[in-house]
Amino acid sequence: MRGLRLVPEETKVNFIDKRVLAFIVSFIILSGSIITTVKDGLNFGIDFTGGTVIEVRTPEVPDLGALRQELNGLGLGAISIQEFGQPDDLLIRLPEQVGDAESAKERDSCLEHSKAEFCPASAQQVAIEKVRVTLDAKFEGQIDYRRTEFVGPQVGKELKRQGMYAVFFSLLGILAYVWFRFEWQFGVAAIVALAHDAIATVGLFALTQLEFNLSTVAAILMIAGYSINDTVVVFDRLRENLRKYKKMPLPELFNLSVNQMLARTLMTSVTTLLALVALYVFGGEVIRDFVYALIFGIIIGTYSSVFIASPVLLYMNIRRSDVAPKESEPQEA
Numbered sequence: 001m002r003g004l005r006l007v008p009e010e011t012k013v014n015f016i017d018k019r020v021l022a023f024i025v026s027f028i029i030l031s032g033s034i035i036t037t038v039k040d041g042l043n044f045g046i047d048f049t050g051g052t053v054i055e056v057r058t059p060e061v062p063d064l065g066a067l068r069q070e071l072n073g074l075g076l077g078a079i080s081i082q083e084f085g086q087p088d089d090l091l092i093r094l095p096e097q098v099g100d101a102e103s104a105k106e107r108d109s110c111l112e113h114s115k116a117e118f119c120p121a122s123a124q125q126v127a128i129e130k131v132r133v134t135l136d137a138k139f140e141g142q143i144d145y146r147r148t149e150f151v152g153p154q155v156g157k158e159l160k161r162q163g164m165y166a167v168f169f170s171l172l173g174i175l176a177y178v179w180f181r182f183e184w185q186f187g188v189a190a191i192v193a194l195a196h197d198a199i200a201t202v203g204l205f206a207l208t209q210l211e212f213n214l215s216t217v218a219a220i221l222m223i224a225g226y227s228i229n230d231t232v233v234v235f236d237r238l239r240e241n242l243r244k245y246k247k248m249p250l251p252e253l254f255n256l257s258v259n260q261m262l263a264r265t266l267m268t269s270v271t272t273l274l275a276l277v278a279l280y281v282f283g284g285e286v287i288r289d290f291v292y293a294l295i296f297g298i299i300i301g302t303y304s305s306v307f308i309a310s311p312v313l314l315y316m317n318i319r320r321s322d323v324a325p326k327e328s329e330p331q332e333a
Contacts, residue, residue: 011259016251019311026196026308033203040206045213048160050096050151052128056135057144061087071134076127080211089146094131097123124150163217167198170221174228182235185316190231193309194224200300201293215290223297230268230305234261238310242318250318254310262306269302 046053064081071079077095084091128148135143151159171194179187198220205212238257245253273295280291 011262012255013259013262014255015258015306016254016311016314019307019314022307022311026304029200029203030196033199033206036203037206040209042202042206042212043209044160045211046093046095046151047213048157048163052094052124053147053149053151054092054094054128054131055084055146055148056090056092057086057146058088058090058139059142060139062090062139064090067138070138071131074127074130074134076130079131092131094124094127097127159214163214166217167220167224170224171195171198174224178228178232178235181232182239183318185313185318186235186239189309189313189316190228190235192312193231193304194227196304196308197223197227197297197301201297204296205293210289210292213289215287216293219290219293219297222294223301226272226298227301227305230265230302231309233264234258234305234310235313237261238313250314254314258306258310265302265305269298272298 064083068079068081071081071092076097079095080093082091083089132145171191174194175187175191178190201220201223202212204210205216234257237260238254241248241253241257245256248256276291276295276298280288280295283291
């Protein structure tokens with residue numbers, strides 16, 4: 001009894017011959033991503049911009065649309081509301097208020113000489129109080145405030161910088177690993193593919209204006225790890241074939257290698273996507289953006305492993321002498 005196959009055995013798709021078309025498609029995607037990011041910017045979450053997170057439990061399942069409209073009518077900026085586990089558990093995010101840094105300094109200065117009740121509240125505290133009053137009026141004071149967390153603007157800037165460092169050093173580490181594991185040409189080709197995936201994912205968030213936060217950075221790092229795993233598998237087969245087939249033209253050899261690993265690549269991607277789609281549908285609002293980024297990343301990462309990494313390597317002037325065969329490996333006569 002034969003198992004399920006997503007692709008037939010011994011496929012002979014000419015991926016390398018389609019590299020120009022793939023490069024054009026990728027150029028359009030990357031150009032659009034960069035232009036959209038520069039023009040519209042990213043919708044940074046409280047993790048990066050500063051603000052307040054309020055977790056509450058309501059006495060009944062609320063109408064999120066009506067509640068969101070009511071809170072946004074307070075003039076406190078774009079307030080986001082999402083379910084947090086149960087339908088009656090809500091996570092309310094308030095952006096940092098204009099002038100909050102100055103008002104906070106005034107309050108701190110006042111507290112050095114007076115009691116708290118005699119000092120003016122900061123702009124952020126005033127915003128929190130407005131939200132609490134609105135919620136108490138709507139739910140007749142039966143709402144349970146479970147936690148209130150504030151992220152200052154300086155902390156947000158630090159988290160943004162650390163997130164950029166995390167992505168940069170991760171790519172640098174991957175380059176070093178692939179360079180050590182293979183040859184420098186393989187490392188450069190792998191980094192080109194990973195940068196392609198990262199820029200495309202950031203462009204998606206700029207286009208959709210979904211919240212870009214620390215979870216999104218984690219998703220980008222996971223996408224890089226997943227993509228490099230696919231790419232390394234293809235590169236490993238490429239290196240074996242470079243050692244084995246001494247007379248086969250390089251474009252033909254590259255096509256052979258990609259086709260040999262195509263079934264494995266697609267099966268891994270499809271099974272991962274099945275799990276991610278289930279999380280997207282049933283996982284709730286809290287992780288939806290994170291899973292959304294991963295779904296897109298798996299698709300774009302699979303595409304780059306097949307259509308970008310190998311064709312770029314072909315242009316890197318890779319030579320058979322760079323991957324000298326081991327004595328135990330069979331070679332083509």
